[in-house]
Structure formats: structure tokens, C-alpha cells
Amino acid sequence: MTHPFYCLxxxxxIRVAVATPNVRVADPAFNVARTIELARQADHxxxxxxxFPELGLSSYAIDDLLQQEALLNAVDAAIxxxxxASCSIHTLxxxxxxxxxxxxxxxxxxxxxxxxxxxxTPKVYLPNYREFYEQRHFASxxxxxxxxxxxxxxxxxxxxxxLLEATDFPGLVIHTEICEDVWVPIPPSSRAALAGAxxxxxxxxxxxxxxxxxxxxxxxxAHSARCLAAYLYSAAGQGESTTDLAWDGEALIxxxxxxxxxxxxFSDEPQLTLADVDIxxxxxxxxxxxxxxxxxxxxxxxxNYRRIAFELAASCDRDLGFLREVGxxxxxxxxxxxxxxxxxxxxxxxxxxxxxxxxxxxxxxAVIGVSGGLDSTQALLVAVTAMDALGLPRxxxxxxxxxxxxxxxxxxxxAWRLMRALGVTxxxxxxxxxxxxxxxxxxxxxxxxxxxxxxxxxNVQAGARTSLLFRLANRHGALVIGTGDLSELALxxxxxxxxxxxxxxxxxxxxxxxxxxxxxxxxxxxxxxxAETVGVLDDxxxxxxxxxxxxxxxxxxxxxxxxxxxxxxxxxxxATRYGFAPAKIAFLAWRAWRHExxxxxPVGVGEExxxxxxxxxxxHWLGVFVxxxxxxxxxxxxxxxxxxxxxxxGSLSPRGDWRAPSDSVADAWLSSLEDIP
Ligand SMILES: Nc1ncnc2c1ncn2[C@@H]1O[C@H](COP(=O)(O)OP(=O)(O)OC[C@H]2O[C@@H]([n+]3cccc(C(=O)O)c3)[C@H](O)[C@@H]2O)[C@@H](O)[C@H]1O
Ligand SMILES: Nc1ncnc2c1ncn2[C@@H]1O[C@H](COP(=O)(O)OP(=O)(O)OP(=O)(O)O)[C@@H](O)[C@H]1O
Ligand SMILES: NC(=O)CC[C@H](N)C(=O)O
Numbered sequence: 001m002t003h004p005f006y007c008l009x010x011x012x013x014i015r016v017a018v019a020t021p022n023v024r025v026a027d028p029a030f031n032v033a034r035t036i037e038l039a040r041q042a043d044h045x046x047x048x049x050x051x052f053p054e055l056g057l058s059s060y061a062i063d064d065l066l067q068q069e070a071l072l073n074a075v076d077a078a079i080x081x082x083x084x085a086s087c088s089i090h091t092l093x094x095x096x097x098x099x100x101x102x103x104x105x106x107x108x109x110x111x112x113x114x115x116x117x118x119x120x121t122p123k124v125y126l127p128n129y130r131e132f133y134e135q136r137h138f139a140s141x142x143x144x145x146x147x148x149x150x151x152x153x154x155x156x157x158x159x160x161x162x163l164l165e166a167t168d169f170p171g172l173v174i175h176t177e178i179c180e181d182v183w184v185p186i187p188p189s190s191r192a193a194l195a196g197a198x199x200x201x202x203x204x205x206x207x208x209x210x211x212x213x214x215x216x217x218x219x220x221x222a223h224s225a226r227c228l229a230a231y232l233y234s235a236a237g238q239g240e241s242t243t244d245l246a247w248d249g250e251a252l253i254x255x256x257x258x259x260x261x262x263x264x265x266f267s268d269e270p271q272l273t274l275a276d277v278d279i280x281x282x283x284x285x286x287x288x289x290x291x292x293x294x295x296x297x298x299x300x301x302x303x304n305y306r307r308i309a310f311e312l313a314a315s316c317d318r319d320l321g322f323l324r325e326v327g328x329x330x331x332x333x334x335x336x337x338x339x340x341x342x343x344x345x346x347x348x349x350x351x352x353x354x355x356x357x358x359x360x361x362x363x364x365x366a367v368i369g370v371s372g373g374l375d376s377t378q379a380l381l382v383a384v385t386a387m388d389a390l391g392l393p394r395x396x397x398x399x400x401x402x403x404x405x406x407x408x409x410x411x412x413x414x415a416w417r418l419m420r421a422l423g424v425t426x427x428x429x430x431x432x433x434x435x436x437x438x439x440x441x442x443x444x445x446x447x448x449x450x451x452x453x454x455x456x457x458x459n460v461q462a463g464a465r466t467s468l469l470f471r472l473a474n475r476h477g478a479l480v481i482g483t484g485d486l487s488e489l490a491l492x493x494x495x496x497x498x499x500x501x502x503x504x505x506x507x508x509x510x511x512x513x514x515x516x517x518x519x520x521x522x523x524x525x526x527x528x529x530x531a532e533t534v535g536v537l538d539d540x541x542x543x544x545x546x547x548x549x550x551x552x553x554x555x556x557x558x559x560x561x562x563x564x565x566x567x568x569x570x571x572x573x574x575a576t577r578y579g580f581a582p583a584k585i586a587f588l589a590w591r592a593w594r595h596e597x598x599x600x601x602p603v604g605v606g607e608e609x610x611x612x613x614x615x616x617x618x619x620h621w622l623g624v625f626v627x628x629x630x631x632x633x634x635x636x637x638x639x640x641x642x643x644x645x646x647x648x649x650g651s652l653s654p655r656g657d658w659r660a661p662s663d664s665v666a667d668a669w670l671s672s673l674e675d676i677p
Pocket of ligand 1: 455458459462488492493494495496497499500546547549558632635662663
């Protein structure tokens with residue numbers, strides 16, 4: 001028995017399977033044997049539920065054979081066999097079968113769990129166009145509710161009004177529909193989702209024609225997005241009748257607009273497609289997106305569902321692993337093309353935000369403190385772009401390098417090179433004397449030469465710079481462009497008020513540190529900044545992140561204090577975007593970060609940065625994050641300057657995404673950390 005922390009179920013995930021067996025036409029005995037084989041395999045892989053295709057027991061394309069008594073009796077016998085076999089299988093099995101009821105034939109989904117038939121769901125929308133003739137054989141389940149059906153010697157709820165609800169897994173509510181049901185404007189699963197279904201199943205028999213697979217994928221994934229649900233789709237494959245059609249065995253597992261897994265199409269082998277669905281994330285989304293509930297209110301009463309309870313009994317007595325890719329950088333896609341698209345969008349959002357602010361204020365100049373570090377570099381690139389777009393000279397960007405006690409020659413040199421290469425107005429004002437004066441005025445020991453490099457000492461420098469930048473802005477009729485990034489805002493890593501927390505407009509406020517370096521790299525490839533800029537941008541990217549506030553031999557390393565930005569951005573994303581508890585965030589971080597060689601890294605991440613983090617390191621820095629974010633720094637965010645929202649995971653504006661009290665305590669989050677071994 002492993003520690004519950006390592007088990008996917010602990011964190012609200014369930015494993016699901018979509019099976020695509022090889023069938024034989026009109027041969028229920030053969031088909032049920034293949035179904036049982038695949039259900040056992042799914043069970044072996046720890047799947048809690050396994051979905052099979054439409055009419056899988058009889059096979060789909062059998063036309064008038066559906067009216068043959070021998071065939072229908074053989075289907076009934078196959079279900080008896082399946083129910084018996086299910087007694088030694090854990091997974092919930094959902095299979096397709098033609099079933100007789102009150103003298104009519106229905107195209108059904110039969111849900112079977114450990115010897116019990118839980119529900120039988122009839123198909124609602126029977127296609128009767130082009131290659132489909134279902135109305136010739138089947139009655140629609142549209143108006144069937146509240147009924148029971150006899151199957152395999154049991155009486156089971158029958159109708160399009162049932163939901164399966166797990167008693168022992170919060171939020172796991174399952175709805176079933178059949179193929180064409182999802183092709184109509186209002187699929188039955190839409191209302192089921194509004195009634196609480198989080199896992200929507202579709203048993204399908206969808207013949208292959210060119211281009212159809214893309215359409216199916218779009219349908220299933222968009223439906224899962226709109227319903228804030230998981231959508232599982234299993235289409236008939238190998239062995240179906242090819243009288244006039246061909247079959248590709250498409251299998252899809254989608255979750256909230258993403259395809260988590262899909263089977264190879266046109267396979268000769270039976271396929272089992274597995275994925276771990278995040279029920280917790282779906283619940284979190286529904287909680288957040290109030291319009292989902294509002295839509296449920298509007299549609300209420302449309303269907304009065306019978307909720308059939310079942311016990312999932314999902315156990316973790318063996319290590320099930322985790323079948324879900326978790327990216328290391330939630331703000332930075334590993335895929336090169338997507339990353340380039342994201343950089344294009346993010347950079348344009350930043351520069352258009354500033355452009356509009358300059359246009360609206362009729363202010364034509366911008367003031368920036370240029371340190372030679374990442375954030376001010378990015379802000380400078382954005383400012384130059386905004387000036388270009390407004391048709392104003394780049395000289396209207398007033399860059400100031402403001403050295404003090406610990407400014408290194410190399411960063412200062414980079415600041416100068418950058419400003420020159422970009423053609424902005426560059427100046428240097430040494431703030432050492434002003435800082436010394438203030439330290440003396442406030443009777444700080446450092447003024448007497450003592451090596452006391454405390455927060456006051458640091459903030460005196462940040463304050464001197466900010467004070468100067470604001471007065472320069474007054475003098476030149478300019479806006480002070482803020483540089484502080486999203487990660488710093490989350491960690492409270494800035495000097496409040498008279499410090500780098502304040503500006504007139506902050507272009508970086510919604511850009512996390514892990515993204516800024518990619519944005520700079522992306523800009524380095526853009527010809528508009530000139531060839532000379534490329535070299536200096538490369539040097540800036542290679543410089544270790546430091547506030548350069550404390551003098552001495554050893555360079556101050558920001559990440560030694562606040563933690564690796566890679567981990568803190570990970571924590572920030574899952575804490576704010578989904579509101580996950582620290583234990584779940586740590587589980588995901590551990591899955592993402594524990595092996596440096598596993599998974600893919602975004603292009604541009606240096607070899608020396610391709611590191612792994614073990615669980616105790618992850619837990620330690622998550623503790624730092626929780627303390628800093630939930631307890632120590634909201635007052636800084638509550639007084640944030642304006643700045644454009646950039647990504648879905650990221651704005652901490654008190655007027656937008658993140659409204660929080662400045663007086664909160666972090667104990668609830670800290671106690672969740674205790675669930676981490
Ligand atoms: N809830 C609350 N509501 C209102 N005010 C509150 C407060 N909690 C503390 N305060 C006040 O705020 C003060 C603390 O805030 P603050 O003055 O900002 O100071 P503080 O957060 O203590 O220090 C700023 C830190 O950020 C680092 N920094 C500064 C600048 C740039 C960078 C960088 O690398 O980019 C890093 C710097 O090295 C230092 O460690 C407290 O002393 C207290 O007076
Ligand atoms: N030597 C400097 N000259 C000019 N401006 C500076 C200097 N040092 C800091 N600043 C200004 O203060 C901001 C905060 O600087 P700091 O070096 O503390 O950390 P940072 O947030 O990592 O920023 P950066 O990556 O731009 O250095 C900078 O973005 C810059 O605008
Ligand atoms: N079995 C079905 O309901 C098939 C109909 C569906 N529109 C398809 O083309 O795949």
C-alpha cells in the first residue's frame with residue numbers, strides 16, 4: 001500500500017478507458033468474448049470505467065438482421081455472460097446492444113458494474129439520412145423516462161433520464177448518450193451536464209469518410225469545453241460490415257476542450273485508450289464560471305433525472321502511475337509553434353496596452369529604469385514597439401540606468417548596450433549618494449560603514465530609483481513604465497509604494513518570469529529591433545536573476561530566497577487558476593518535475609536549467625509560496641497600477657482576476673501541506 005498522496009484518486013482524478021474491440025458481424029458470442037477481454041485489460045490498468053462502441057455486442061451495420069429473433073436472443077445471452085464476467089472485474093462497463101422493450105427495439109447503452117446492471121439508456125436521435133437507416137429498426141428513447149427494463153434477469157432503470165452517481169467519489173456523475181445524440185444542436189448530455197454530470201459517454205458507430213475524424217474531434221472536444229466536462233467517445237472499428245461503409249475505430253478522451261488521449265485509427269488490433277480525468281478541475285471550473293450554474297437555472301426542469309447511486313470503490317492498493325501529461329511550465333507550452341504563437345500574442349497584448357494608454361493620455365514619452373535584467377529589458381522592448389506603432393521617435397523612450405551599491409559592471413554595460421542598440425534616449429544617474437544620504441538621515445548602521453544589509457538598506461535603493469523615475473516623468477511629461485512581473489507580484493518580491501511596486505502603467509504585471517525569458521528570446525529573432533540587439537539580449541538572458549541590492553563578493557541570488565521561479569510559477573498557476581489545494585499542486589508538480597529526462601522542455605531552456613525537483617524540495621518551496629502569497633503580500637497587489645492581462649492563468653489585478661483580502665492567514669493552506677509525505 002503506497003502513501004495516499006501518490007494515488008491519483010486522492011487528488012480527484014479517475015482513470016477512464018475507451019475500448020475499440022475487433023468485432024464480427026452479427027456474432028454476439030464472439031463480440032462479448034472480445035468485450036470481456038478488453039474490460040479485463042482495462043481493469044488491469046486501473047480504469048474505473050470502460051466505454052465500448054454503439055451496438056458493439058451485435059455489431060452496428062447489420063441492417064435488417066436487427067429484426068431476427070436468433071440475433072436478438074444471442075445479444076440477450078451475451079449480456080448475461082458479460083454480467084457474470086463482470087463479477088470479477090472492477091471497472092464499470094458500458095456496452096452497446098439492441099434490446100427489446102414493450103414490443104419495440106431500442107439502440108441501447110447498458111451500464112454494468114460488478115454483477116449489477118445499473119442502467120439501460122436508449123438512443124434519442126436516430127439518424128435516417130444518407131447512409132443511415134436507424135428509424136427502420138429502432139424506436140427513439142426521447143420520451144422514455146421513469147421506466148424499468150428486464151435484462152439479464154435483472155430489473156434496471158430504463159430511459160434517457162438516468163445519471164450514474166458515485167457515492168464514494170466526489171463529483172463523479174456519469175451520463176450516457178449514443179452517437180448521433182452529439183450531432184444535434186442540443187445533445188442530451190448538455191442538460192445532463194447542467195444537472196451535474198461530469199463524465200459524458202458516447203457509444204458510437206461512425207463510418208469513416210475523409211475529413212470526418214477532424215469533425216468528430218472538434219465536436220467532442222468543443223462539447224467537453226462547453227459542458228465543462230469529460231467527453232469519452234468510442235466508435236466502431238475493425239470487423240464491422242463493409243457492405244457500403246468503412247470503419248476507423250476512433251476513440252477520444254476529451255476534457256474541457258483538450259484531447260487527453262486518442263487511439264490510432266484504422267488499427268487491425270483492438271485498442272484500449274486510457275487517460276486520467278481531473279474531476280476536481282471540472283468541479284473547480286463549474287464553481288468559478290457562474291454562467292454554467294445560471295444556464296442550469298434557465299434550463300431547469302427540462303429533465304427530471306433519476307440519479308442511480310453506485311460505489312466506485314476506486315482503490316490505490318497498487319501503484320497506478322499517472323496517465324496524464326503535466327507540463328513543467330503552465331505558462332510556457334513545450335511545443336515550439338504554440339510557444340511562438342503565444343509570444344506573438346503576449347507581446348502584442350503588452351505593447352497594445354501601452355500604446356492605448358499613451359494615446360488616451362496624449363503623453364508621448366515613457367520613462368524606464370533599465371537595469372540590464374530581464375524585466376526592464378522586456379518593458380523596454382514593449383515601450384519601443386509602442387512608440388514605433390504610434391509613429392513617435394524611439395528617443396521618446398527615456399531609459400535610465402541607475403547604479404547604486406551593488407550594481408555590477410556587466411549588468412550596467414548590458415543596460416547601456418541595450419539602450420544604444422534600440423535607439424532610445426539613454427542616461428545614467430548614480431543613486432549611491434542619494435541612498436547614502438537617506439541611510440544617514442534615518443540613522444541606518446550602513447551609513448556608518450557597518451555591513452548591515454537589511455530590508456531597509458535594500459528598499460532605500462529601490463525607493464531612490466522609483467522616486468527619481470517619477471520626478472523624471474514629471475519633468476519630461478512622461479509615463480513611468482512598470483517592470484515588475486507576475487511572479488514577483490505573487491511572491492510580494494517588490495518594494496511597496498515608493499519602490500518598484502509602483503508605476504504609472506505596468507506592462508509586465510501579468511507576465512510570469514518563466515515566460516519573460518521566452519518573450520525576450522522571441523524578440524531577439526525579430527528584425528525590427530536590429531541585429532545589434534540580438535547579442536545583448538542573449539547576454540541578458542544568460543545573466544542570473546539578482547536584485548543587485550547587497551554589495552559583496554557573492555552575487556545575490558533571488559531564487560535562493562523566493563525559490564526557483566519554475567516551481568513558483570507552477571504553484572501560482574494552479575493556486576489561482578483552479579484554486580487547487582497545496583497537496584494537489586505538489587502532486588502535479590512532482591509528476592511534472594521529478595525526472596529531468598522525462599517529457600519535453602520548451603525550446604530555449606538551457607541544459608543547465610533542465611533540472612529535476614524531488615518531493616521534499618517541491619514541498620519546501622510550495623510552503624514558501626503559500627506563506628508569501630496567501631499571507632504576506634496581498635496588500636501590495638491591492639494597490640497595483642494598471643496593466644494588461646496576458647494569459648488565462650495570469651492576472652493578479654485586484655480589479656480583475658484576483659480579489660483577495662490583505663489580512664488573510666495561510667493556515668488552511670499550510671495544513672494541506674501536511675498531507676504531503
Ligand atoms: N497587510 C499589510 N498592509 C499594509 N502594509 C503592510 C502590510 N504588511 C506589511 N505592511 C508594511 O509593508 C512593509 C513591507 O513592505 P515593503 O516595504 O515593500 O518591504 P518588504 O516586502 O519587507 O521587502 C521588499 C523585498 O522585496 C525585495 N525586492 C525589492 C525590490 C525589487 C526586487 C526584485 O528583485 O525585483 C526585490 C527586497 O529585496 C526585499 O526583500 C512592512 O514593513 C509594513 O510596513
Ligand atoms: N541599476 C538599475 N538601473 C536602473 N533601474 C534599475 C536598476 N536596478 C533596478 N532598477 C529598476 O527597478 C526594477 C526592479 O529591479 P530589480 O533589479 O530589483 O529586479 P527585477 O525585477 O529582476 O528587474 P530586472 O529584471 O529588470 O532587473 C527594474 O526592473 C528596474 O526598472
Ligand atoms: N451511429 C450514428 O448515430 C452515426 C451518425 C453520425 N452522424 C455519424 O455520421 O457518425
